[in-house]
Amino acid sequence: MPIATVNPATGQTLKTFEAHTAEQVERILARAHATNGALAATTFAQRGAWMRRAADLLDAEAAELAALIATEMGKTLPTAAYEVAKSARGMRHYAEHAEAYLADERPVPPAEVGASDARVVYQPLGTILAVMPWNYPFWQVIRFAAPALMAGNTALLKHASSVPQCALYLGELFTRAGFPAGAFQTLLLEAARTTRLLDDPRVRAVTLTGSVGAGAAVAEAAGRNIKKSVLELGGTDVFIVLPSADVAKAAEAGVASRTQNSGQSCIAAKRFYVHEAVYAEFEERFVAGMAAQKAGDPFAADTSFGPLATEQGRADAHALVEDARSKGATVRTGGAVPDGPGWFYPATVLTGVTPRMRIYREECFGPVACLYPVRDLAEAVERANDSPFGLSSSVWTSDPDEITALAARIEAGAVFVNGNTASFPQLPFGGIKDSGYGRELSGFGIREFVNVKTVWVS
Structure with a gap:
């Protein structure tokens, strides 16, 4: 894939970039490596001051950055502005809390292990490579960069080839804020060259x-x-609605979850399992809500969501819909590629989806929802767990026993009750099964890339 800014609302190539040469990559890597000791020797207070300054730069340049995000990957201007603001908040969170997250610990009285002192310390590893996607071109990077830098690591960013201007901005941001020049750098590389860095x-x-x-x-x-x-x-996150839920609120939230970021979100609800007692009401409200969503110009005030970010992404989403349709699924709304320029795709609802259809198990990265009736909580859980993925989930019920059962039995990295899945700097984020391993955000995230060292003193 070429490294280029291609406006997904028009399909026009606005700017192209040359990949870094082997010599340029070597200079960037050598600079990062040479900076490790100097950055690790700085204090949390100093790194925190630089991180706050970087957050201030994001806030000051938010309008320009929101327009850049909307142009490079197609999300609406308000959601792009929200992403920039959220990134700045995440940076300030780690500026404030990193020292406490990585404070020395004494897990047992030293005498228990025959020592005068026994403690655990957290120290930076060195240079960390981050391979990041286009769907949240700032937030995905910041939620790695802020903890990594605050822990004293240097970092290299290999961003998606479709958001090169976002990548180049981020590659300069931390140096502008005061971090040493080699602390955080962007690599413009084709995907095939990335794994060689390891x-x-x-x-x-x-x-x-x-x-x-x-x-x-x-x-x-x-x-x-x-x-x-x-x-x-x-992931192929589940959205479970049980009879005690506020069905109107759940349907409204389901529409918002499935169409956020034009459906290009790993934590967007994709599989909707609704108890048969409230299925008819939910289906009516949900289908009507999806049909009312307008895919349009990311800069227009009346747009619900923008185009898909890439032409291939739209083709992949539509292929899943067509496969399901050809095997007997019903398209309740949407499901057709519109005429005209850009990579737009309508909000789409499928019913009658079966395991014979690809979309039953595959992740659809577009505004396409699969709606299923279920007999009871047990069937909802069984079907929710019948997936290779396990990122997050959203469940809707007011019954305390059902909340307890769902939280315990759903195989995922998170369960959100009566609300859509979201990411917060204060809480860990990540999945199980094919959704991956490890955690981002919170204290768990900052401890992923440190040396957990035992210090024992006789």
């Missing part, structure tokens, strides 16, 4: 957000080189 001993670990295939390739390279990896690989 063969270099100066790269100590890797984190990736992306497809299962990309994650497997990175994990294989990391494993071959005995290097730590963290993977977030998407």
